[in-house]
Amino acid sequence: MNNNAQLVVTCNRCSIHGITRPVMHYTCDDPDVISRGTKYSCGFDLRVTETAIVWPFSVHAYDTGVKFAIPTGHFGLIRPRSSLFMKGLYVEGVVDCDYVDHTVKLMVHNFGLLPRRIKANERIAQIVVASFVDEIHWVSKLDMPSTGRGGFGSTGSK
Numbered sequence: 001m002n003n004n005a006q007l008v009v010t011c012n013r014c015s016i017h018g019i020t021r022p023v024m025h026y027t028c029d030d031p032d033v034i035s036r037g038t039k040y041s042c043g044f045d046l047r048v049t050e051t052a053i054v055w056p057f058s059v060h061a062y063d064t065g066v067k068f069a070i071p072t073g074h075f076g077l078i079r080p081r082s083s084l085f086m087k088g089l090y091v092e093g094v095v096d097c098d099y100v101d102h103t104v105k106l107m108v109h110n111f112g113l114l115p116r117r118i119k120a121n122e123r124i125a126q127i128v129v130a131s132f133v134d135e136i137h138w139v140s141k142l143d144m145p146s147t148g149r150g151g152f153g154s155t156g157s158k
Helices: none
Strands: 005-009 025-028 043-047 052-054 059-063 067-069 075-079 090-093 093-096 105-111 116-117 123-131
Touching: 052 059, 052 067, 052 105, 075 090, 090 123
Parallel strands: none
Antiparallel strands: 005 025, 025 067, 043 123, 052 116, 059 105, 075 093, 075 123, 090 105
């Protein structure tokens, strides 16, 4: 395989609505390590580089071996693949656009009662890229419609 191959993630133009989308680059030892379930999947699957056991009620940090160049004004949201939940495992995180010199690590939490083995090259998470606001400003009153009196957890209750 090509060491440190620079690849462009394939979805840089959206022909459906004529929307221009930013391009994300990544580098790793194996260019095929990043994949998508379908052409329109929003997440790119991430694999781990080692086999290890995650013990009950503990956390294990898995290396992906991948470095990303996420476009300025965007971030990568790490989300678990649905198969991870079936094992009692969970992973979540954020990759900032200025996090470029290090490989992405996946912090895997085992909330189950049994030890779980994750094998090298197993797809356990996905990275979804989204934009963020650059600034936040204080105002004395929000100019937004009210959600009502109930507040958190009140929708759907009568």
